Amino acid sequence: MNDFASAPVLDTVQTTLNVMDPAIDPLEQAGSISGAMVYGDLFAKAFFAKKGSALNRVKPEHIALGMRKIDAVSEREVVFDGRRMLMLSSNNYLGLASDPRLSGAGIQAIQAWGNSTSGSRLLNGTNELHEELERKLAKFKQLESVVAFQSGYMANLGAISALLSKDDVAIVDKLVHASILDGCTLAGAQVRSFKHQDMKSLERVLQEVGYKACKLIVVDGIYSMDGDFARLPEIMALARRYGARVMVDDAHATGVAGPHGRGTADHFGIDEPDIVTGTLSKAFGCIGGFVGAKKDVMEFIKYNSRAFIYSTSMSPAVTSALIKAVDIIENEQDKRINLWACTHHLLRGLKAVGFNTGVSETPIIPIILSEETTMFELVARLDADDIFASPVIFPACPRNKPRVRISLSSEHTIADMDRVIESCERHGRAMGLIH
Ligand SMILES: Cc1ncc(COP(=O)(O)O)c(C=O)c1O
Secondary structure, rough: HHHHHHHHOOOHHHHHHHHOOOOOHHHHHHHHHOOOOOOOOOHHHHHOOOOOHHHOOOHHHHHHHHOOOOOOOOOOOOEEOOEEEEEOOOOOOHHHHHHHHHHHHHHHHHHHHOOOOOOOOOOOOOOOOHHHHHHHHHHHHOOOEEEEOOOOOHHHHHHHHHHOOOOOOEEEEOOOHHHHHHHHHHOEEEEEOOOOOHHHHHHHHHHHHHOOEEEEEEEEEEEEOOHHHHHHHHHHHHHHHHEEEEEHHHHOOOOOOOOOOOOHHHHOOOOOOOEEEEEEOOOOOOOOOEEEEEEHHHHHHHHHHHHHOEOOOHHHHHHHHHHHHHHHHHHHHHHHHHHHHHHOOHHHHHHHOOOOOOOOOOOOOEEEOOOHHHHHHHHHHHHHHEEEEEEEOOOOOOOHHHOOEEOOOOOHHHHHHHHHHHHHHHHHHHHOOOO
């Protein structure tokens, strides 16, 4: 007897299994057999999309808006469906994703080093490109030591899981990135959260945890769905008072924020916190991540981070392109200046016509609405105007605050911003969102 046979609803299960035609996508069949229960089949969860999941809540035409297949990219536009569209959805903050200087460096590295390192950094996967990139990132971020990871997700996973264990406490802002929470899970650490940006709530948690446990406060530098800066100076002061360390995920701020583009600490004019992580896929225009801290801490992370040890290192093409990216980010301030000029112009314009952009103060600008269908309609109307913005729904944001998420690039122009404001205003009025 197999597991199905021991289930109390055997008849229903067999009927269910019989109607499943293997030639047809199970998800397509699910509608006709919904309501039936399947015990003991691991794939049942896949066949019956969970009630309340985004797939069930959202109309097919809305799902299509979230998965538009892009045919070609330029700095500020994409080609989708045969149309050139203004791209307001990418993380290509400094236009480096298609910069030919990075591509050239990548091609040269492939010719010299091949396609892959074919090994983990601890074995055969370290070459001089990795070391040069890490030296340059450390100098740029003004950190004693930096280690490159294969993605920003792995940087967070690797740093947190190496440093924390079950007796330690991660104290996280409620809106931190998923990779931070996954790192805590992998570490088996205790997790306490505080209300988003609420320093009183953070202090309460620090008091409750007390002085005995080792504590790491973890925040994003810029929050990816709201576009606000972490209140880093206050967080660091509280950390010092209660004996905690601070880690900032500077994924959206590195290359973008501060007079030198170093990130959140640079924005506030303060020293970097104890640990900084980030992605190399946004402002740096490639893929990869990094973790930086004091040298001893980085040595510890290197030799204790499963994400670092048990995975092939960054490819030569990517590493070489990233070395070029650091040079450009350090030397070409104009890109950042234009990015912020566009940011301030768009924020001012959207607010002036009556949209709610929440607490955004950065190139991530949400138009916050109250209903998912209305939000999708606005995204669809912008799409019809050849403007590509992202629909964001729960669980990526609170259920009652779906949003059209806009993210800007240094390649945008003030004229682009005026076009976006005009289009949002016209549709917002037609839909009764603004008056
Ligand atoms: C705040 C934050 N941290 C980490 C990541 C993960 O970075 P990556 O895409 O390089 O894995 C992202 C990317 O979405 C992010 O927004």
